[in-house]
Amino acid sequence: EPEVTQTPSHQVTQMGQEVILRCVPISNHLYFYWYRQILGQKVEFLVSFYNNEISEKSEIFDDQFSVERPDGSNFTLKIRSTKLEDSAMYFCASRDTRYEQYFGPGTRLTVT
């Protein structure tokens, strides 16, 4: 069964460093998403991506964040200058034209 994959599973970085989180959505899906979940809290929407551009973004998704689909398979989230409060689990998700979205296993980002 096709699934969303994410790498790395855990990333540790120092405050102020740039990180790139990688995702491979399900191959025939058209809509891609990034979410974050601070430990023990709700899942927060960051951004959605469709047709090679951002379709929606939340207030969290400020100028420190960017997304890219550099080729036909990868979907990346870049955080330019990480802050302590960026420590969270980051989930990638994708969906086709149907309704449900499927999540990847997540990348745990720890900023020290």
Added chain:
Amino acid sequence: AQKITQTQPGMFVQEKEAVTLDCTYDTSDPSYGLFWYKQPSSGEMIFLIYQGSYDQQNATEGRYSLNFQKARKSANLVISASQLGDSAMYFCAMREDTGNQFYFGTGTSLTVIP
């Protein structure tokens, strides 16, 4: 206003019993979808069930059913014959058809007692 409200931070249920997890939503869009996801302690998000706003019947998927009451704007998840493996966080979510964003509730932690 919160788009999705889950008022039960934690629930307990005896193994083999049924349990209802509450979810209410807020939208003025006539067309939307409602979803439930399970998040076990391992952290992954598992899609459970979907209900469309125009669906006449309540959605069912195996032991999961969605009690959809449109006038009350509620979309409660019913798990029948609870199993120990059902212990997890459960999130209710909504997507309005006018947009791509999924809105999540704060989750309900379910513990199944042997």
